[in-house]
Amino acid sequence: MFMDDILTQKSKKIIAGPKRINTLIEKLSKAIILNHPLLEDVVLVGIRCGGVPVTNRLKDIFIKKKKIEIPVGYLDITLYRDDWTRISQYPEVRKTEIPFSIEDKNVILVDDVIFTGRTIRAAMDALIDLGRPKKIELAVLVDRGGREFPIEPTYTALRVKKIAPYDYVSVYFKELHGKDQITLESK
Numbered sequence: 271m272f273m274d275d276i277l278t279q280k281s282k283k284i285i286a287g288p289k290r291i292n293t294l295i296e297k298l299s300k301a302i303i304l305n306h307p308l309l310e311d312v313v314l315v316g317i318r319c320g321g322v323p324v325t326n327r328l329k330d331i332f333i334k335k336k337k338i339e340i341p342v343g344y345l346d347i348t349l350y351r352d353d354w355t356r357i358s359q360y361p362e363v364r365k366t367e368i369p370f371s372i373e374d375k376n377v378i379l380v381d382d383v384i385f386t387g388r389t390i391r392a393a394m395d396a397l398i399d400l401g402r403p404k405k406i407e408l409a410v411l412v413d414r415g416g417r418e419f420p421i422e423p424t425y426t427a428l429r430v431k432k433i434a435p436y437d438y439v440s441v442y443f444k445e446l447h448g449k450d451q452i453t454l455e456s457k
Contacts, residue, residue: 286452294427299331301425312376313341317393320382323443343368347392377403382441384410387419414439
């Protein structure tokens with residue numbers, strides 16, 4: 271093995287499998303119901319890409335537990351990011367699908383991981399372009415710390431502590447990746 275190979279090897283630690291992910295999403299749903307027992311005027315908006323599976327699973331839980339189907343939408347924030355020109359000159363813009371008004375609604379933004387807060391800032395900018403919600407709350411599956419913006423989730427299922435700035439949390443969903451798994455990865 272060459273020294274370059276050693277330096278480029280990644281380490282990967284699994285911190286949650288399918289059962290734990292289901293438990294974590296269940297935890298989010300309970301916290302949301304605690305704040306909004308009737309789920310009145312509540313809409314879920316998943317941030318593409320990782321927020322979409324979490325949003326859909328929350329919706330299914332609310333149907334099962336509360337017999338209520340709350341409105342669900344999906345938000346693409348690509349052009350609202352403050353770093354999109356660094357990523358690519360031709361960013362991949364996906365579709366925003368919010369087939370309802372967010373005016374005077376309790377919007378719960380949903381994402382898989384929060385890190386710096388920049389994605390959430392971009393999502394709030396995109397939402398405000400669509401209307402004026404009564405309130406915006408944030409539900410995240412994993413909070414890995416390391417904020418650069420003063421943004422904190424309202425609902426958090428899992429906090430990962432003592433993570434190096436160069437490490438990252440990856441969330442894989444069977445809907446997108448063929449498996450449910452949360453990993454801590456090092457470069």
